[in-house]
Amino acid sequence: MCLGVPGKLVELYKSGDLLMGKVDFGGISREACLEYIPEAKLGDYVVVHVGFAISLLSEEEAAATLAVLREVSDIEAELDVRPGELQT
Amino acid sequence: MKYVAEFRDAELVKRSAELIRAEVSRPWTLMEICGGQTHAILRYGIDELLPEEIELVHGPGCPVCVTPLEQIDKALALAALPNVIFTSYGDMLRVPGSGRDLFSVRAAGGDVRVVYSPLDAVRIASENPDKEVVFFAIGFETTAPANAMSVYQAARLGLKNFSVLVSHVRVPPAMHAILGGEHNRVQGFLAAGHVCAVMGYWEYPSIAERYHTPMAVTGFEPLDLLRGVLDVVKLLEAGEVGVVNSYARAVTFEGNRPAQDLINKVFQVCDRKWRGIGNIPMSGWELRPEYAAFDAERRFDVSAIQSEESPVCIAGKILQGQLKPPQCPAFGTLCTPQHPLGATMVSSEGACAAYYHYNKADLLSEVKHG
Amino acid sequence: MAETMKTSLEGMVCPVPLQHQERIVQGHGSGGKLMHDLIAKYFVAAWDNPMLNAGNDASVIATQGAARMAVSTDAHVVTPLFFPGGDIGRLAVCGTVNDVAMLGARPLYLTASFILEEGLEIATLEKVVASMHAAAQEAGVQIVAGDTKVVGKGMADGMYISTTGVGLLAEDTRIHGAAAQPGDLVIVSGSLGDHGIAVLAARGELGFDTDLESDVAPLNRLIAEMLEASQNIHVLRDPTRGGLATTLNEIARQSKAGIVVKESALPIKPAVDAACELLGFDPLYIANEGKLVAVVGREDGERVLEAMRKHKYGKDAALIGEVVAEPAGRVLMQTLIGSHRLVDELMGELLPRIC
Numbered sequence: 001m002c003l004g005v006p007g008k009l010v011e012l013y014k015s016g017d018l019l020m021g022k023v024d025f026g027g028i029s030r031e032a033c034l035e036y037i038p039e040a041k042l043g044d045y046v047v048v049h050v051g052f053a054i055s056l057l058s059e060e061e062a063a064a065t066l067a068v069l070r071e072v073s074d075i076e077a078e079l080d081v082r083p084g085e086l087q088t
Numbered sequence: 089m090k091y092v093a094e095f096r097d098a099e100l101v102k103r104s105a106e107l108i109r110a111e112v113s114r115p116w117t118l119m120e121i122c123g124g125q126t127h128a129i130l131r132y133g134i135d136e137l138l139p140e141e142i143e144l145v146h147g148p149g150c151p152v153c154v155t156p157l158e159q160i161d162k163a164l165a166l167a168a169l170p171n172v173i174f175t176s177y178g179d180m181l182r183v184p185g186s187g188r189d190l191f192s193v194r195a196a197g198g199d200v201r202v203v204y205s206p207l208d209a210v211r212i213a214s215e216n217p218d219k220e221v222v223f224f225a226i227g228f229e230t231t232a233p234a235n236a237m238s239v240y241q242a243a244r245l246g247l248k249n250f251s252v253l254v255s256h257v258r259v260p261p262a263m264h265a266i267l268g269g270e271h272n273r274v275q276g277f278l279a280a281g282h283v284c285a286v287m288g289y290w291e292y293p294s295i296a297e298r299y300h301t302p303m304a305v306t307g308f309e310p311l312d313l314l315r316g317v318l319d320v321v322k323l324l325e326a327g328e329v330g331v332v333n334s335y336a337r338a339v340t341f342e343g344n345r346p347a348q349d350l351i352n353k354v355f356q357v358c359d360r361k362w363r364g365i366g367n368i369p370m371s372g373w374e375l376r377p378e379y380a381a382f383d384a385e386r387r388f389d390v391s392a393i394q395s396e397e398s399p400v401c402i403a404g405k406i407l408q409g410q411l412k413p414p415q416c417p418a419f420g421t422l423c424t425p426q427h428p429l430g431a432t433m434v435s436s437e438g439a440c441a442a443y444y445h446y447n448k449a450d451l452l453s454e455v456k457h458g
Numbered sequence: 459m460a461e462t463m464k465t466s467l468e469g470m471v472c473p474v475p476l477q478h479q480e481r482i483v484q485g486h487g488s489g490g491k492l493m494h495d496l497i498a499k500y501f502v503a504a505w506d507n508p509m510l511n512a513g514n515d516a517s518v519i520a521t522q523g524a525a526r527m528a529v530s531t532d533a534h535v536v537t538p539l540f541f542p543g544g545d546i547g548r549l550a551v552c553g554t555v556n557d558v559a560m561l562g563a564r565p566l567y568l569t570a571s572f573i574l575e576e577g578l579e580i581a582t583l584e585k586v587v588a589s590m591h592a593a594a595q596e597a598g599v600q601i602v603a604g605d606t607k608v609v610g611k612g613m614a615d616g617m618y619i620s621t622t623g624v625g626l627l628a629e630d631t632r633i634h635g636a637a638a639q640p641g642d643l644v645i646v647s648g649s650l651g652d653h654g655i656a657v658l659a660a661r662g663e664l665g666f667d668t669d670l671e672s673d674v675a676p677l678n679r680l681i682a683e684m685l686e687a688s689q690n691i692h693v694l695r696d697p698t699r700g701g702l703a704t705t706l707n708e709i710a711r712q713s714k715a716g717i718v719v720k721e722s723a724l725p726i727k728p729a730v731d732a733a734c735e736l737l738g739f740d741p742l743y744i745a746n747e748g749k750l751v752a753v754v755g756r757e758d759g760e761r762v763l764e765a766m767r768k769h770k771y772g773k774d775a776a777l778i779g780e781v782v783a784e785p786a787g788r789v790l791m792q793t794l795i796g797s798h799r800l801v802d803e804l805m806g807e808l809l810p811r812i813c
Contacts, residue, residue: 025089031665049234069103
């Protein structure tokens with residue numbers, strides 16, 4: 001129930017009554033229905049599942065998740081402490 | 089691929105594993121309830137990276153595996169009808185019914201077509217007005233918005249030859265059934281990230297409270313899975329109960345409102361039988377009366393189906409996390425991907441198939457320790 | 459006065475059978491003049507060599523003193539007939555040239571047998587035949603015998619082609635699936651999965667677009683360069699249907715050894731990666747038609763890689779793994795994140811999944 005793949009919205013159009021878009025996954029692209037993410041703009045990244053965009057990806061949240069890990073590992077390396085010994 | 093590759097970074101994965109190791113002070117049993125997560129855990133060997141104290145147990149998260157045998161048999165009967173084009177997601181083609189699968193129906197002349205999106209099935213219906221097009225609408229909440237749209241669209245287009253065979257299941261009732269079960273040993277939960285992308289996670293805090301089981305909404309890449317484990321373990325070690333969003337880049341508390349609205353417009357909650365588990369009340373979705381015309385079970389007579397499970401298959405115990413696939417006496421001998429006895433061996437998300445393909449423990453240990 | 463009908467002799471038409479210049483009809487397969495004309499005009503004219511021109515049912519080929527010959531046969535049933543990067547004709551020639559060359563043999567002669575669907579446009583056949591000619595020229599082989607049959611409308615998906623290839627083997631060449639030794643290095647000649655995904659896209663059923671092209675190519679000249687560079691090439695195989703995973707499993711089983719590959723070393727184009735993510739495929743199982751796997755004695759790994767990278771069909775060659783003693787007969791992968799998992803051979807059909 002889970003194969004959702006992130007892709008970049010590169011085109012927006014209507015097909016009949018439906019809001020559709022072309023999503024670029026990096027070398028391949030596919031049409032996806034955007035009815036569930038009507039606020040999506042060109043250049044946004046969406047999660048696509050069976051031809052439907054179900055979620056808008058947050059750049060900030062993604063960066064935050066990675067940053068915490070990178071920061072922690074950088075600091076630990078600098079201070080030469082074992083993982084988890086820092087009060088985070 | 090952006091938003092994918094970064095979350096597979098070997099260094100950061102190592103760090104995450106170390107953080108978990110530093111956090112753990114005693115054994116914990118965690119369950120994930122998403123076929124895609126089961127697949128990812130085994131495919132990336134995540135369990136190899138976790139400390140021994142953490143046991144990951146796989147719940148009934150594969151919609152293919154839990155689709156009741158009766159629905160599979162109805163699908164097979166419909167696909168065999170002469171004027172029907174039977175459309176389905178690829179996963180379902182190899183799932184055994186009582187003796188056949190959709191492949192064998194196709195081999196016998198049935199028009200069975202794989203579609204990537206339910207809108208493709210609607211298109212096939214518009215392009216083939218002389219044929220009846222049936223779409224096998226299976227899945228959890230992640231897939232429900234797409235399946236709902238196919239019915240909604242078909243209605244808007246006035247299509248008379250499109251119908252759906254519905255077999256939708258919902259996660260929260262399954263969680264109640266497992267956590268409230270007599271033999272439950274699950275202490276922490278990894279909630280399915282894309283189910284929550286659609287539904288939000290507002291349903292989960294009350295479940296966490298009731299069963300005193302902390303949860304983390306978890307994604308699918310190695311870093312996401314480890315993050316979910318870390319967040320749950322932290323709560324467990326602290327003796328706290330709560331729900332953490334460990335997949336914040338794709339999931340919000342309320343979830344996707346337009347998707348939820350359309351699901352509620354087209355579907356209504358119903359009881360649903362889960363293959364290998366039995367009936368879980370209010371755990372399914374069925375078409376609302378306004379859309380009854382699109383129900384394949386009403387349009388065609390599929391009432392006289394007799395379904396028979398293999399007596400040997402213990403998929404039920406596997407799906408409830410009580411046993412691991414290698415503990416099944418038929419695993420790898422009577423039951424293999426070439427001769428599957430149950431859906432958990434057929435579906436690539438099924439726990440049994442995943443173990444068979446990725447993780448023959450005896451062979452792996454020779455590499456890890458040899 | 460009654461009018462009499464005027465009889466005119468001007469409109470006389472002689473009911474000579476139509477020439478059927480545009481589409482294949484049943485008569486093209488029946489062994490008569492229609493078939494002979496088709497063969498002469500389209501096959502022999504395009505492939506033009508003394509053996510074919512002799513017009514016999516079989517051809518005599520020269521063995522040039524070689525003590526052993528390699529022979530291989532294949533049927534080709536691809537849909538659509540034309541896809542980005544190639545067509546069924548190129549596929550047929552390259553497929554069989556490659557199978558013969560994978561034994562370290564020099565491919566020389568091909569036969570080509572056609573099963574044509576009634577109604578197939580002859581212009582299509584012409585294009586395929588021309589493509590086969592180009593591929594044969596590139597590979598340095600000649601097509602010396604063939605057959606043509608016609609089946610009813612609705613059968614054969616346009617056309618099926620079956621090819622058999624013959625090549626010459628030097629006396630001391632011992633390249634085959636059971637020859638891998640623990641310590642050997644595993645090399646792949648370039649990016650994986652291009653053909654399978656390109657054809658899937660061309661079929662249009664799953665609705666995705668890509669610029670990806672099939673990699674279909676004859677590899678015999680690349681192999682010749684590799685054999686020049688090293689006497690220690692133990693196994694050569696092309697990972698066609700079933701992909702790299704299936705090929706490595708075959709070699710592991712035949713050689714009774716294990717193979718470990720590193721996921722981070724596998725050359726995979728972003729488009730193939732993305733298509734596999736979208737559909738739930740593993741690139742290890744996708745077909746390649748212009749790639750080879752080489753298992754090489756450890757000491758010659760660098761030299762072979764260098765030789766490959768100088769050739770247009772080996773420029774992306776990569777060292778992807780090694781042969782080990784245990785677990786015998788199995789293939790393991792060290793994942794991107796450092797853990798290990800089994801790589802099984804392909805079970806049944808590759809199906810897109812939603813889960």
